[in-house]
């Protein structure tokens with residue numbers, strides 16, 4: 001029987017779901033899958049993006065782990081495509097490759113002052129609090145007043161982690177250095193700014209409601225933002241999510257002024273204009289907008305400014321190009337048609353596929369990467385005539401290649417070892433786990449039996 005030797009690059013949910021769907025798909029060939037991941041641990045943004053105080057979502061890892069544990073997928077962690085393994089290598093060893101490398105960096109926000117000291121991208125901060133090995137371990141939490149730009153779930157994650165008292169994060173898996181830094185944070189006011197109105201937000205009701213439940217944090221919204229236009233009223237009447245969001249705001253607006261030591265302010269109709277300061281952030285300037293009647297906004301020319309000492313922009317993630325693979329610089333994705341990667345003339349590149357955020361762009365929940373993967377796998381299965389013809393298809397030869405290159409790769413049993421190690425670290429203090437952050441320590445623990 002024909003055998004498909006498939007490489008998947010990126011062990012986030014998209015890559016793991018793609019492997020699972022392929023293994024379960026009806027097909028007239030055998031399959032052997034190798035999953036390459038640049039980090040020593042799998043699960044992508046589920047481990048390094050989803051907030052630590054969202055254990056239910058982090059729990060998706062259990063389902064992803066079940067897929068890896070079927071024993072039908074080999075994991076090669078700590079292997080970076082483009083450095084440790086190249087497209088030529090993949091062509092020698094596999095019939096096809098799926099790229100599921102996600103999107104890890106911040107989209108740009110082009111306003112004056114955005115590069116001042118004290119102005120950060122949300123992705124950097126998220127990577128820090130989630131213990132990503134490739135970001136600095138120290139984070140300057142010196143600001144009393146902070147601006148968070150953006151109206152999606154990531155903006156709310158960032159605002160919540162900044163405003164929440166560190167002790168309320170202690171039961172989660174936050175690394176110790178993150179707890180220590182948050183404990184010492186002098187923050188009193190976190191201001192979240194959205195360009196559009198409260199009925200045009202991108203965040204979900206659950207994430208919003210959660211903010212109102214934070215201990216010793218008052219939610220502040222402003223009546224002037226709730227003068228709904230027809231488009232907002234229609235949205236409330238026709239969309240259940242929007243209706244729930246409106247209810248949450250209505251409850252908050254009816255609350256008495258609080259006495260909490262920290263405040264989380266939501267400002268709508270506030271278009272970022274400038275981050276001000278002499279060398280470092282001292283303020284945030286924005287233009288008041290007004291509804292345009294069609295669900296959008298127009299500038300009013302009225303400029304306001306708030307003193308802040310730090311700015312976090314949460315205006316979206318962006319994908320990164322991969323060696324020898326076409327890239328759409330505008331959208332930050334690999335150009336593709338239903339997961340078939342396209343060359344410059346829009347023709348499918350034989351043997352090369354994409355799935356997840358690098359295919360579709362950085363929007364949508366973990367569950368969406370499943371439907372993505374289904375679409376991509378359909379093409380992998382049906383494109384048999386276009387698969388590559390590898391010269392070294394045996395499973396051992398790629399292992400030999402990595403060993404020969406001195407790549408200190410980790411495998412699935414290594415991940416189990418690290419997983420157990422992290423749980424053991426948490427045990428004495430009753431925590432579910434304490435993440436190991438330094439890459440070399442992750443690799444050492446994972447490779448302990450090599």
Ligand SMILES: Cc1cc2nc3c(=O)[nH]c(=O)nc-3n(C[C@H](O)[C@H](O)[C@H](O)COP(=O)(O)OP(=O)(O)OC[C@H]3O[C@@H](n4cnc5c(N)ncnc54)[C@H](O)[C@@H]3O)c2cc1C
Nearest residue numbers: 010012013014037038044045049081101102356357365366
């Ligand atoms: C801050 C944040 C919070 C979120 N919270 C939620 C939530 O609460 N609920 C929810 O459903 N969704 C949430 N999401 C969305 C969710 O994380 C994504 O939908 C999902 O992770 C996308 O999956 P992916 O596999 O495409 O990408 P990723 O999860 O990013 O995985 C890509 C993997 O590829 C690896 N990789 C990249 N480049 C290379 C290379 N050159 N070589 C080898 N490996 C490489 C990366 O290390 C990574 O492990 C959140 C996203 C963010 C950013």
